[in-house]
Amino acid sequence: MELRVRALETVLGEKGYIDPAALDVLIDTYQTKVGPRNGARVVARAWVDPAYKAWLLRDATAAIAALGYQGRQGEHMVVLENTPAQHHMVVCTLCSCYPWPVLGLPPVWYKSAPYRSRVVRDPHGVLAEFGVTLPAGTAIRVWDSTSEVRYLVLPMRPDGTEALDEAALAALVTRDSMIGTGLALAPRVPVASSPR
Numbered sequence: 675m676e677l678r679v680r681a682l683e684t685v686l687g688e689k690g691y692i693d694p695a696a697l698d699v700l701i702d703t704y705q706t707k708v709g710p711r712n713g714a715r716v717v718a719r720a721w722v723d724p725a726y727k728a729w730l731l732r733d734a735t736a737a738i739a740a741l742g743y744q745g746r747q748g749e750h751m752v753v754l755e756n757t758p759a760q761h762h763m764v765v766c767t768l769c770s771c772y773p774w775p776v777l778g779l780p781p782v783w784y785k786s787a788p789y790r791s792r793v794v795r796d797p798h799g800v801l802a803e804f805g806v807t808l809p810a811g812t813a814i815r816v817w818d819s820t821s822e823v824r825y826l827v828l829p830m831r832p833d834g835t836e837a838l839d840e841a842a843l844a845a846l847v848t849r850d851s852m853i854g855t856g857l858a859l860a861p862r863v864p865v866a867s868s869p870r
């Protein structure tokens with residue numbers, strides 16, 4: 675595959691259809707600038723700022739763009755808020771539609787046929803395979819991405835994070851927690867505080 679891509683790139687370059695410098699910029703963008711850290715910053719902001727969260731749930735595309743994240747595959751964003759009663763999971767049953775500006779490129783399993791077919795039929799089972807068990811009263815809703823609408827899950831803020839600032843909160847937000855196949859991480863608490 676790598677050789678075929680290289681051959682194709684060479685041919686397209688020689689014919690003048692692509693600019694190798696532009697290609698380098700694109701590759702660098704997706705390797706270093708676009709990724710799940712962007713989405714994590716969006717989630718952390720929503721956790722600390724109720725007005726931002728309301729905006730995010732009302733008009734995700736604009737609220738996310740306000741933090742500087744926009745572009746291809748993120749033109750029409752919808753944010754789904756997880757609550758104790760409702761857990762959201764995202765899939766693209768047709769192919770691999772995914773919100774690039776906030777999550778980067780999709781993981782291999784997201785594109786795999788087993789995930790795409792099974793998460794619809796058995797979301798609890800798929801979630802268990804990711805090591806996540808939800809409380810009995812939590813319903814799961816699965817959202818199918820389309821070529822137009824891309825979803826970002828707003829995971830629940832973990833308990834014991836009241837003292838954390840936005841950057842520390844963002845570090846708890848995993849890629850999977852924003853797809854719905856994971857939860858935000860619990861904060862690392864000090865083992866014991868020293869006597870005063």
Ligand SMILES: [Co+2]
Pocket residue numbers: 766767768769770771772819820821
């Ligand atoms: Co797709």
